[in-house]
């Protein structure tokens with residue numbers, strides 16, 4: 359299996375990929391951004407993409423949400439959680455007090471904001487395409503003072519594991535603000551058989567609302583509420599064709615084969631102009647949803663049998 363993912367080597371995305379397939383049993387195809395990783399699956403250059411979709415720091419990863427919401431259909435087949443911490447590295451000889459320009463992925467910068475404000479309040483953010491792109495540049499320039507001076511930054515925020523991979527010198531460790539930060543990654547592939555239900559699953563959807571209808575968002579949410587389906591993430595993203603037009607990216611607890619989730623999907627299909635199914639897949643934390651009274655599979659099956667009896671002329 360060929361996996362496209364955000365590289366170069368040592369990103370948190372690669373840590374997620376290692377949980378899915380070891381390097382000796384898969385082809386790793388590092389890409390410069392999330393959009394390219396997803397495009398590689400659409401073009402057939404990769405069989406799967408591994409991409410960040412949500413973090414405790416920033417919520418939804420918009421590059422991923424937007425790439426999956428439009429274009430040829432793709433589905434999520436698995437999710438993986440990776441703890442996220444950061445180390446500040448710099449070329450040999452650079453002290454913390456010397457640091458003025460820090461290369462960092464925008465999500466890494468956000469995750470270290472309080473530490474940076476306390477320790478390097480005047481440092482400027484130099485945006486990087488990934489957490490290890492600056493690490494690779496530092497490693498290339500090491501030992502060549504002219505190459506080090508030519509870098510656009512004098513320190514970088516990198517995953518702790520990348521310090522050894524690239525032979526870098528830590529200037530400060532444990533610089534992330536939240537010691538329990540997590541990023542959630544998903545494995546994305548072309549449409550195919552839906553992973554079997556485990557009893558602890560998630561379903562990801564993109565939903566558009568009817569235009570100019572007061573309460574349309576409430577009506578959409580009611581489709582979930584009345585069937586006892588809990589949401590674990592909902593975000594609005596611009597559709598992009600006009601101001602004021604938004605799509606909703608939703609993670610719901612449950613599997614497409616659950617009776618209650620099936621009823622939700624049919625309700626959305628009836629009421630909303632566009633619903634994209636982005637897959638049902640096992641939850642990485644294996645936490646089963648709370649099933650409320652009257653919303654179990656058996657409750658739906660029994661209610662349908664009752665309706666059939668009524669329609670057959672048996673009101674008993």
Ligand SMILES: O=C(O)C(=O)C[C@]1(C(=O)O)C=C[C@@H](O)C=C1
Pocket residue numbers: 364368369370371372410413419442463465466487488489490517541
């Ligand atoms: O995989 C990486 O290391 C990345 O650079 C990407 C990414 C992200 O897209 O959120 C992954 C985890 C961290 O939350 C910060 C950045």
